[in-house]
Every structure is written in C-alpha cells, then in structure tokens.
Amino acid sequence: MSDFVIERVKTGIPGLDELIEGGFPKGDTILLAGRAGTGKSIMANQFLYNGATEYDEPGVLVTLEESPHLIKRNMMRFGMDLDALVKKKKLAIVDLSPSKEATPMKIGEYPSFDLSGLEAIILNHVKKLGAKRVVIDTLAILAYKFRSRDILREEFFKLAANITRADTTLILTSEIQSQHDGLGVFDIEAFLASGVIVLYNEMISETSRSRSIEVLKLRGSKHSSRIHSMRITDEGIRVWPAEISTGV
Numbered sequence: 199m200s201d202f203v204i205e206r207v208k209t210g211i212p213g214l215d216e217l218i219e220g221g222f223p224k225g226d227t228i229l230l231a232g233r234a235g236t237g238k239s240i241m242a243n244q245f246l247y248n249g250a251t252e253y254d255e256p257g258v259l260v261t262l263e264e265s266p267h268l269i270k271r272n273m274m275r276f277g278m279d280l281d282a283l284v285k286k287k288k289l290a291i292v293d294l295s296p297s298k299e300a301t302p303m304k305i306g307e308y309p310s311f312d313l314s315g316l317e318a319i320i321l322n323h324v325k326k327l328g329a330k331r332v333v334i335d336t337l338a339i340l341a342y343k344f345r346s347r348d349i350l351r352e353e354f355f356k357l358a359a360n361i362t363r364a365d366t367t368l369i370l371t372s373e374i375q376s377q378h379d380g381l382g383v384f385d386i387e388a389f390l391a392s393g394v395i396v397l398y399n400e401m402i403s404e405t406s407r408s409r410s411i412e413v414l415k416l417r418g419s420k421h422s423s424r425i426h427s428m429r430i431t432d433e434g435i436r437v438w439p440a441e442i443s444t445g446v
C-alpha cells in the first residue's frame with residue numbers, strides 16, 4: 199500500500215465507521231469527549247472488544263476510574279465478555295482505579311507516578327499481546343498530578359507519541375464538566391489528538407433526553423460535519439448515520 203494512503207482502523211460500532219471514511223486513521227490519537235454518562239467508556243470498550251473479536255487486533259485498556267470488575271460486568275450486559283478476551287490474551291486491563299478501601303482523594307493528592315512508568319507498563323502489554331488498540335479511560339485523572347500546563351502537555355504528548363509510534367491507535371476519554379469547559383478538564387488532550395469525537399445526551403423536552411454523536415475533527419478525513427443520533431441498545435452503542443439529531 200502506498201505511504202500516502204491512510205489505513206483505517208474499523209471501530210465496528212454500527213453506523214460510526216460510515217461517518218469517518220471507514221474508521222480511525224491507523225496509529226492516530228482520538229479524543230472521546232462528553233459529559234458524565236454520555237457513553238464514553240462503553241464506546242471505548244466496544245472499540246477494544248470489536249478489535250479483538252472481529253479484526254484480530256488485540257487491545258490494552260488502562261482504567262483510572264472504574265474497577266475492572268465493574269467494567270466487565272457492565273460490558274457483559276451488551277454480550278461483550280471482556281474476561282474471556284483477557285483469558286485468550288486478546289485484551290489486557292491495566293488497573294489504576296482507586297481501590298474500594300482507599301478514601302477518595304482530593305485534587306492534588308493523587309499518588310504520584312511518573313508517566314514514563316505508565317508508558318512502560320502500557321508498552322509492555324502492547325508488546326506481549328501484539329496490541330493494535332489502546333484506551334486510556336480517563337486521562338483527566340492523571341492531569342491533576344501536574345502543576346504546570348506546560349509539563350502536562352509535554353508529558354501527555356510524549357505518552358501518546360510513544361504509544362502510537364508502532365501504529366497502535368490510541369483512544370483517550372475526557373469528561374466535559376460544563377458548556378464552557380472546552381473539551382476536557384484541561385483541554386490539552388485535544389492538542390495531541392488528531393481526532394475528536396463528542397458524545398451528547400441532551401434534554402429534548404422536559405421529560406426526555408436524546409443521545410447523539412459529533413465528529414468534531416479527524417485529520418486527513420472527509421468526515422461528517424453533522425450531529426447524528428446515537429443509542430445505547432442491548433448490543434451496545436449504535437449510531438444512525440442517515441438520521442440527523444435535532445436534540446442539540
């Protein structure tokens with residue numbers, strides 16, 4: 199294949215690949231942003247599950263918020279057995295979630311670990327599994343550790359560059375707190391992401407909400423510039439490429 203043709207990594211999420219010319223550009227960093235409960239973790243895990251089961255692309259999940267037990271339980275609801283993938287060495291889960299016994303930590307008190315340590319752990323799993331997909335859910339938690347935005351940006355950039363160096367595709371999730379918050383707590387992830395996907399769950403009337411998805415940016419791709427309907431079904435997330443959401 200020519201060096202100038204962008205290879206695509208299929209998400210396998212029904213309806214999504216049609217919006218992005220077949221998939222994410224291989225080896226890129228994609229930011230998945232949205233408010234709490236918009237489906238970021240489900241989508242990221244579905245990306246890993248599909249990669250491992252349909253495209254022979256093993257994955258690594260780094261979880262900083264939810265425990266592996268809860269993630270496995272939640273994904274099982276959609277018929278996605280992550281534990282079976284772990285046993286088959288198609289998925290590795292790096293657990294950096296706060297343990298149940300620990301008291302909740304305040305901002306600035308997060309135990310310090312160097313990002314190069316995290317990088318080494320991730321790269322080790324990538325090598326062992328031959329992983330092609332990595333998810334960090336969510337990087338925002340790590341951001342509290344840094345005092346300076348410059349150091350933060352530099353460290354994140356290095357981490358993303360080193361993970362994607364061997365054409366591994368990286369998804370970072372980021373929670374948007376408010377309308378004025380930009381794309382995440384620090385808005386820095388967007389700098390290093392070559393793609394940004396935003397998930398919404400907006401009020402459409404006094405008694406109901408409607409889910410939707412927007413491809414805000416995807417370098418090198420002629421992506422949809424509209425907001426599309428999205429639903430969380432018994433099989434996980436599904437996007438309606440032809441249906442334009444009026445909810446936002």
Ligand SMILES: Nc1ncnc2c1ncn2[C@@H]1O[C@H](COP(=O)(O)OP(=O)(O)OP(=O)(O)O)[C@@H](O)[C@H]1O
Binds near residue numbers: 234238241276430
């Ligand atoms: N089985 C299901 N069927 C339908 N909707 C579901 C199901 N399971 C979860 N959901 C919806 O998905 C939401 C959780 O999705 P997810 O954990 O991916 O959100 P998130 O964007 O990662 O949130 P956070 O920012 O809190 O991490 C739930 O609040 C619920 O609305």
Ligand SMILES: [Mg+2]
Binds near residue numbers: 238239240263335
């Ligand atoms: Mg989440």
